[in-house]
Amino acid sequence: MKLRPLVVALALLAPAVPAAPATAAAGGGYSATIRRTEYGIPHITAKDYGGLGFGYGYAFAQDNLCTLASWVVTLRGERSRYFGPEAESDDPAKPVADLASDVYYKSIAGSGVVPRLLARPAPVGPSAELRRLVDGYVAGYNRYLEDTGVANLPDPRCRGKAWVGPISATDMWTNLLDLSRMASGSSLKEAITGMAGPGKPRPMPAAGSNAWALGRTATRDGGGMVLADPHFPWQGIRRFYQVQLTIPGVLDVSGGSLYGTPVVQIGHNAKVAWTHTVTHAQHFTVYRLALAGGHSYTVDGRVEPMGEQEVEVTLPDGTVSQHTLLTSRYGPVLAVGQSDEAAYALADANAANLRAADEWLAMARAGSLDELRAAQRTYQGMPFVHTLATDVSGTAYFADTSVVPHVTDAEAERCAKPSPVPGLDAYVLDGSTSACLWGRDGDAVVPGIFGPAKQPALIRADYVANSNNTYWMTNPAKPLTGYPTAYGKTGTDLQPRPRVSLDMIAQRLSGADGLGAPGFTLDTLQATVRGKRDLTFELMRDDLLKMCDTDSRNDVREGCRTLEKWDGRATLDGAGAILWREFFTRLGRPVKAGDPPYSPWRVPFDPAHPLTTPRGLKDVPAVRQALADAVGFFRSNGIPLTLTPGQAQSYASIPIPGCTEGEGCFDRVRTGGPLGTDGRYPEVDTGSSFMMAVELTPAGPRTRTVLTYSLSANPASPHHADQTALFSRGGWVTERFTAAEIAADPHLETVTVHERR
Structure with missing residues (x-):
């Protein structure tokens, strides 16, 4: 090459x-x-x-x-x-x-x-x-x-x-x-x-994760607690591996480490715990290039040649496939959106980011929340995630410290160009003038990104929480506003999963969830997460049943009776959970070709009431048809209307509880496709992955974990699905962190490995 x-x-x-x-x-x-x-x-x-x-x-x-x-x-x-x-x-x-x-x-x-x-x-x-x-x-x-x-x-x-x-x-x-x-x-x-052809890139993957950092006024014993619930793939290199890494007197960290990385991304030491969720922030921009003939473009009226990179790929028969890629001062020239007048280039803020691993390593050594924040200011390498953390003092911390291109709102408006790809969630800027280059902050570790002073952040004594919503509703008592829009919009619909997350916290702090006295303990934190609430059902149930009362179709009325009996929780035995999912996923679809999509909510979203809107269910023909279609699918394929998550979804042949992102499930699941005519979904491929509930006390951390897909991807390993079975039945692993706790394990196996000399 x-x-x-x-x-x-x-x-x-x-x-x-x-x-x-x-x-x-x-x-x-x-x-x-x-x-x-x-x-x-x-x-x-x-x-x-x-x-x-x-x-x-x-x-x-x-x-x-x-x-x-x-x-x-x-x-x-x-x-x-x-x-x-x-x-x-x-x-x-x-x-x-x-x-x-x-x-x-x-x-x-x-x-x-x-x-x-x-x-x-x-x-x-x-x-x-x-x-x-x-x-x-x-x-x-x-x-x-x-x-x-x-x-x-x-x-x-x-x-x-x-x-x-x-x-x-x-x-x-x-x-x-x-x-x-x-x-x-x-x-x-x-x-x-350009392998997919012009204008046909596949959509970006959906983000997921939940995170809570609970401060001293939210916990019963006055210490800090963290709930980590990242929703990463259940297959391949982006799985988490559970590990403890110790150098006596230097480092002692336990948690989830992504495959092929030598550091813990989500975890705790004796005094600090942290987790992450994927942000809504911009991590790249696209620049429109004004072409000047051939492989060249203009900036400030001067012609610049594109670079040409020759790439050779060896095929199975030993022959070589040759390709030429173009690049620009901004980054690679995209093979989409090109015309005789313009081309587009990708400017990736993470194109040269190896800092993240050092940041995680420094966070693992932190002895306090202040030291963790100092590590983030030093490296500024979090590629695309928020950070939520706490320490033994019970101070809760949230920040979007991710790497974000320095594009102010004024520059975004002044330099805006039409997107070459419909639905591309990124700024498209004018590449023909240096006035639209990324800016520079004095406190930024590399040029072209926002420095720590511009990053959304919140420190509280009660809690901070995020479920991939934008930063503004980190804590409803203190909405965050006034930051560059590159970090995400404010005043937007929270979506059901972040709403149920905040409601779960509110009910625990008031004691309204039936789990005992107000405030979090390690036990009530675990119980809260195991609730499996389906928020959209809670918000639409009453209107649905009113609509059902006026429907004369026998099949529909039987479906209504199933939903009326269901408790609204996507547990393994939740009879009605799958019928609700199939109905809910049909809402909003046009009844016939050419009809516009519609909103099924009776009360639309109101930014002045983000925790209680939207709500209710419209009684309109399209909604009634969606219910009839869902029930009809079950009936025509001989699937019982009482089909449960335990019967419909699995991983490694183990039944998996939970429901989907859109439904408003906290620890959501995603399957590899739609419900089959046999009443089963393809295998679960995404959802809660490395779950960690940790309480930091003066005597040391108390931690419960579960690695939902288990430690080994090897189907022949005894640890291929053992934690999956534990997760299925709502169990957790009691973490062994200290040397004494580890030594007391009756299953303990010890080996010393040496480099061959």
Whole structure:
């Protein structure tokens, strides 16, 4: 692959500085102790960062080598060679054809962005500690592979496969960079490569997650508590792996770590706990280029040539598929929206962001909320998430510290251009003038992004909460306003899931939820989450039953009786939950072709009353038809109207409770498709993933967790679905954090691993 001269992103133009050397453990080799407690959860201890990474890489490979091995093939742009150019890639958030994936990742390697970042000192480049972690992780993974042999791997999915082999530090750094780009450049592979054809990029993946940070006035004992409920994919590289990482006297953190990363993204130490949710903020912009003939465009009246990047992808027969990608001063030129007069370029604020991993590592070392916030100000690397946190003092904290392009509201209005892609949720700016370049804040760690002083933030003694709503309703007692619209709009409809989240908190603080005296304890926090409320049913039930009273159709009336008896909770035995889902998902659809969509809400949204509107159900022919159609589907296919979530949805043959995003379920589920004529949905593929409820006390953390899809993706592993069965029945794991708690586990297994000398 040859790379012709091109203009690179501003963040990479600074002169290179030699990187701090990555060193192995003192004494000449890596060493770590792996202690596994119930459900196979690993607790890694080492005397330094290299050894810690070594132990982590070894333990992870024991459980999930095949998943990472496949992803390394993706990151190297070699999927077409092994699986064919038309097969679907293993990206769990947004799969594309292998050839499109390969062209994209080959272009990343050819751009040289990773070595340029590795040549930079921290905070723009990785810290010495993170470099040691990565090198150790690679060595640990490779040591396990060497010990076991490809032909003897326990996972049948990759045993004996030609595409399995050792990994490199470059693979790991590329994975960390790709994670930062997950909600920006990496989600636009087809638009960048042109593989889907002009104007046909696939839609962006839906976001999900719930997070609460509870302060001292919301908890019964006056300490801080965190509920983490990220909704990430249940398959592939974006799964969480539960782990504890310990260097005595230096680091002791426990929580969820995304596959192939050597740090904990969501977790706690002895004094601080934190979690994240995906933001509504902008993480990239699109620039309209005024073409000047050929591969060139104008800026401030001067012609600039586009860069041309030649990419070669090897196919299964050994032949090479050649592709030319264009780039600009803003970033890659998109293969969508082009005309004789204009083209469009992607400007990705996370294009050169390796800072996130160091930020998570520094947060893990924080001894207080102030130290956690200092870590965020130092690295400014959160790619696309809010942060919610608390500490043992019971102070609750929320901030959108994500990487956001510095585009003020005035600039967004002054520089706005029509979007080349309908529904693209990003600013489209005029690229023909430098007056529309991203701005710069003095407190920003890299140019072109908003600094910490501009970020939405809130500190409270009661609580902060987010369920992927915009920041303004973090706490209804103190609405947040006045921040750049690039962080999201205010005064908008909360949507049902954030509304039920805030209502769950309000009912617990007042004691109206039937769980006892007001205020949160660890037990009532767990019980609140297990409620499985379906908010849209609660808001529409009375109007629905009134409408049912006037419907003379027998089948519909039987459906109405089923819904009248249902308690509105999507538990495994919720008889009526699936009928409600099928009815609700039909609401808003036109009755016949050509009719406009409609709102089924009787009372529309009112920004002055965001917690109580919209509500009610309109009694109109389209709503009645939606109910008749839902009941008719059940009847025509012999499906009982009392079909329950436990009968309709599953993962690894285990029944899964819960309902969908639109219905207003707190811990939502998503299946791979619609309800079949057999009364079953395709397997659950997204939803609550690593759930953590932690209480910080002066005596140490008290924590309950559940990894919904379990620790290992290997179908032959005893830990492939054991926590899934626990999640199905509403159970949690009592975390073992201290050395004494770990040693007391009757299931404890301990092994010490060393680097081969």
